[in-house]
Amino acid sequence: MTDNNIKTFEDLKSEVIETGLCGRCGGCVSVCSASGCGALKLGDSGIPEYTESEKCLEGGLCYLVCPRTDALRDELEARSDWVKPIGHYTDVLSARSTYADVRKHATDGGVVTSLLIHMLETGHIDGAVVSVTTEMFNRKAIVATTREELLNAAGSHFSELPHLEEVGEMYSGFVPIVKQINYFKQEKKPRRLAVVGTPCQITAIKKMQAVSIVPSDIIKYTIGLFCMQCFEMDNLMDKEFIKSRNISPDDIASVNVKEDFILNMKSGIQVHIPMNEVEKIARPACLRCSHFSNDFADVSVGGLGSPDGYTTVMIRTIEGKQRFADAMFGGSIELISGMTKEDRKADRLRKVALIKEFAARKKVRAESYKGRS
Ligand SMILES: Cc1cc2nc3c(=O)[nH]c(=O)nc-3n(C[C@H](O)[C@H](O)[C@H](O)COP(=O)(O)OP(=O)(O)OC[C@H]3O[C@@H](n4cnc5c(N)ncnc54)[C@H](O)[C@@H]3O)c2cc1C
Ligand code: SF4
Ligand code: SF4
Numbered sequence: 001m002t003d004n005n006i007k008t009f010e011d012l013k014s015e016v017i018e019t020g021l022c023g024r025c026g027g028c029v030s031v032c033s034a035s036g037c038g039a040l041k042l043g044d045s046g047i048p049e050y051t052e053s054e055k056c057l058e059g060g061l062c063y064l065v066c067p068r069t070d071a072l073r074d075e076l077e078a079r080s081d082w083v084k085p086i087g088h089y090t091d092v093l094s095a096r097s098t099y100a101d102v103r104k105h106a107t108d109g110g111v112v113t114s115l116l117i118h119m120l121e122t123g124h125i126d127g128a129v130v131s132v133t134t135e136m137f138n139r140k141a142i143v144a145t146t147r148e149e150l151l152n153a154a155g156s157h158f159s160e161l162p163h164l165e166e167v168g169e170m171y172s173g174f175v176p177i178v179k180q181i182n183y184f185k186q187e188k189k190p191r192r193l194a195v196v197g198t199p200c201q202i203t204a205i206k207k208m209q210a211v212s213i214v215p216s217d218i219i220k221y222t223i224g225l226f227c228m229q230c231f232e233m234d235n236l237m238d239k240e241f242i243k244s245r246n247i248s249p250d251d252i253a254s255v256n257v258k259e260d261f262i263l264n265m266k267s268g269i270q271v272h273i274p275m276n277e278v279e280k281i282a283r284p285a286c287l288r289c290s291h292f293s294n295d296f297a298d299v300s301v302g303g304l305g306s307p308d309g310y311t312t313v314m315i316r317t318i319e320g321k322q323r324f325a326d327a328m329f330g331g332s333i334e335l336i337s338g339m340t341k342e343d344r345k346a347d348r349l350r351k352v353a354l355i356k357e358f359a360a361r362k363k364v365r366a367e368s369y370k371g372r373s
């Protein structure tokens with residue numbers, strides 16, 4: 001810590017990086033370069049490090065925006081009318097894309113991709129920060145500015161891929177999307193962007209916005225993914241939960257994460273693996289993370305609580321509600337059909353209870369991993 005009590009990258013190193021909490025979101029690097037200092041970079045493993053420590057002006061922006069510190073937490077809660085335990089929301093429902101091509105590639109119901117396509121085509125955004133598979137074992141963040149690019153970023157394209165490691169890449173390849181936002185600003189194009197991200201990524205962006213750090217001003221809409229964990233899928237075939245089930249990688253079409261870790265087999269059957277069994281392949285930083293429901297996003301989404309082929313959507317903010325309603329009335333998204341008003345009410349309560357249960361489980365797990373090496 002510096003003399004004036006401002007916490008700097010030295011504190012991030014000791015409190016977050018060296019304690020195994022860094023989720024590699026890239027937020028600290030992004031603000032450091034946006035502020036013109038350029039003292040940080042993401043190292044080969046995705047962990048931030050100094051480019052040259054002499055460049056550091058000790059202003060502490062990196063510490064402020066890091067989603068793993070408590071800095072600015074009160075501010076974020078106040079700005080989002082946060083309430084315990086899963087934040088503010090006005091509705092929770094199941095929906096899906098009306099576009100067959102989106103549903104074909106999507107993880108769940110394709111709501112994320114359809115919402116982005118609708119916002120793009122109706123001029124509410126100029127692009128969206130999403131992630132795409134570039135080559136084997138490699139996903140990267142891009143700014144998608146066309147329907148095709150958004151479609152390419154949707155869900156997983158697992159069926160054509162030969163190896164189980166690649167199947168898992170959707171959930172293992174953590175993408176430092178926050179860095180991508182900075183890149184886009186440097187292009188000097190005035191942009192309104194949407195961002196899709198995990199809770200750590202969206203929290204970093206919201207922290208940047210709370211202290212008005214450029215380039216967070218160009219983020220107009222955030223879609224937050226529920227997130228129990230990211231996985232490290234190296235040598236997956238050696239893992240006990242695969243070996244014990246006698247599963248061949250060639251038989252797997254795709255993976256998903258909902259109540260369980262799900263292998264969708266090419267034969268059409270699903271193999272459900274309890275979350276505690278896949279904990280061993282979770283990134284260590286994720287096991288120490290307590291954010292599940294992406295409380296500060298405009299809408300939060302996941303598969304949890306919805307039937308296959310549908311996305312669970314938590315509408316949180318006025319902007320979130322408006323854009324979702326636009327997409328629904330514009331014909332891009334449809335609600336699950338055949339439900340009475342009473343059914344929807346009961347279904348909403350069931351979903352909320354489930355989301356609270358998973359959020360609580362994640363908190364308990366994070367506590368239990370505190371201080372463990
Ligand atoms: C790492 C990870 C963990 C998840 N954990 C859970 C969970 O525990 N429980 C649950 O219910 N749901 C979880 N989800 C969310 C779920 O898998 C679906 O993404 C969500 O339901 C939206 O489905 P969709 O069909 O509407 O999205 P789609 O239309 O398929 O769009 C998905 C979007 O997510 C983006 N994306 C994919 N991977 C990443 C990434 N690593 N970082 C940032 N953006 C990404 C894609 O670019 C795309 O824009 C997780 C997602 C991820 C990426
Ligand atoms: S210049 Fe600021 S943002 Fe960059 S490392 Fe130093 S304290 Fe962090
Ligand atoms: S801001 Fe992100 S990348 Fe930087 S230390 Fe925190 S978690 Fe790690």
Ligand code: SF4
Pocket residue numbers: 023174198199200201227228229230285286287289290291
């Ligand atoms: S569990 Fe999810 S939100 Fe938490 S650090 Fe991992 S990727 Fe980020």
